[in-house]
Amino acid sequence: MKTKTWFITGINSGFGRHLTEQLLERGDRVAGTVRKMDSVQDLSEKYGENLWTAHLDVTDSNEVRDVVNKAFSEWGTIDVVVNNAGYGLFGTAEEMTDELLIHQIHTNLIGSIQVVRAALPHLRNQGGGRILQLSTYGGQAVNPGAGMYHATKWGIEGFMESTALDVAPFNIGITIVEPGGARTEFRYGSAKITLGSDSYQAIHKALTGRLAELEMQKDTAGVTDYSLN
Template sequence: MSKTWFITGTSSGIGRVLTEQLLERGHRVAATLRRMDALDDLKARHGDRLWIAALEMTDRKAVRQIVDRAFAELSEIDVIVSNAGYGLFGAAEEVAEDDIPHQIDTNLTGSIDLIRASLPHLRAQGHGHIMQVASEGGQVTYPNFSLYHATKWGIEGFCETVAKEIAPFGLKMTIVEPGATRTEFGASLKRAPVIEAYEQSVVGDVRRAIENGAFAINGDPSKMAAAMIDIAESENPPLRLALGGNTYVGIRAALEARLAELEAYKHVTLAMDFLD
């Protein structure tokens, strides 16, 4: 059955691949991006089934306006995919002060604004599925990505809460957690100036691993997009969908370590309550 999808960040990466696959399957896509010409080839091939709008995720007013216009012009949208984002690369001390709010505004605030703008429409139509593209980095952490992780951990907490709030209305939420994927994401990283003291630490180790290829990037964006489409078709989609072999290993190890630490200090935790 044909559905209508609204997707942000469609000029490249998973957003672009997802748009391509949906159109090939006969679905309709409302695609937003910053460069309007980036989807010219798909528009020429698929015509009116591809609705395109320019959107900068840090423009809070524009986010709501574009969402409202998409629902008004397309009548109904079945799936909202919050995908736009980028990575700020550098140790916390290295990152420029002015770059911090832009990372937060794009990855976290922009996603929050998109979801909030969509909710009145989804409630009114009585159905809908929100997919937030977070990251393996919303469950695990790597040196050099502290600000990126802050946004991904933040949006996961927001979406998990919203999932509980919207369930009574028949609305669904899935947090998608891709690991390192073979897209243009690495090329779009904004890199902070290097502080030499960090070069001989774990920070430098990660940088060198990325540069020499030791940091495995195995994720297949085509397979990930197909998995997202399949999940949107399921009756009971998961709250979280981890994508990639390394993602599974990393998230499992992180969760096990957290649980072990919780248990190790259980005696302290439980001693903090009033006894009366």
Template sequence: MTTWFITGISSGFGRELATQLLDAGHRVAGTVRSSSPLDGYGDRLWLGRLDVTDPAAVRTTVDAAFAAMGRIDVVVPNAGYGLFGAAEEVTDEQAEHQITTNLLGTIRTVRAALPHLRAQGSGRVIALSSVAGLTAHPGASLYHASKWGVEGFMEALAAEVAPFGIGVTIVEPGGARTSFAGSSLRLGAPLAAYDGTPAAFVRAFAGDAVPPLPGDPAKIAARIVASAEEEPAPLRMVLGSDSYAAVTAALRARLAQVEPQEASAAATDF
């Protein structure tokens, strides 16, 4: 039996992870912003009320979860949402809230958990990033900014905490049939200037025109759960055929842009 701390278990991957773990006999300390859809698990489920945009509340809640559970083996900063729209279609407040939730919420959760994991001498941090953390599409610039930030933070963190027996994994799911396109998605106000441009594709998410997504949330969650037993921890875990195709294409394109610059890059040295 292992114990997991997961932010945002009321829907999406967080709920799927919590349900699978609890049904398998594990313990879960989960956070919600309002009410929890999970019950019937007795003392194997600990719930905390948390908005990850509140720095003090993040630390207080993480400390309380470790105190209540005694030991936590896996920490999953999962809480987040998608803000779509061209960069100038979103307000300053929307942009700040996106970064504060997705990026700073992840950073704060991990930082609050690290002293406990170091004291244990072991643990695993599994961050929910996205295919959007390694690719970029017009109409999602702020969402990409938040997820690319998670990527950089977690990759550097992995090397920082390895000496303490703490493993780090970044999960890169593609499109999955969760509630993301509903309750976890927000749109900027459309500007006529962007009508018919590549950035306007996101406007389809406001209606019923979203095509079925390929990812199976249950299979994705099961793969995440299984990864906690892998040694060493996989640094990145690409989940979904669409994610694999998009990530590999983006990385190849990036190399193709950079590799021809070897001589010009060296020309700027002393």
């Protein structure tokens, strides 16, 4: 199997760390970002020059651009860019402070968008590549007490689906990954991948319900149509 080079945000824990470990173990190269450099010291010691790390706070758009540019400069070509960094903010809308609300949006939505914007010129110049966006079944279905989290996930999925159409002519693909429950620190301490039967069931129920509501409006939807005939 041909080795690949990856850029992954948030490799210190959760899906980011698990993915990084598996990729390095099979011989791929990873440019990974963390907020605390010593959080992946064990991986650096074990895998050496196959792991390049940099500090990144995805809420800092200037740092996003600098780190993405440095990663491409370091490796030359990056096959896959993975937007993994993010977190969940839970509680009802009126419980959120302005600071909490803004930080959630900057991390999960704007941060991911800025990584893509920084990477796209490099991917076009090298003739293609792929972007993986870690989302959740919560990008299609909702739970109570998670309005701000869902807002960021629905937002990033809309951005990614539209951007996938824009970049397809440049041989750049986009995949949205929608996991269900997983044993990661998140909970304990243009293609889409639906991971886990709970994710499939939640999304299926949500989409079926929305489709049923849409069908109920079929007869009245055309009342605003205008014809010159």
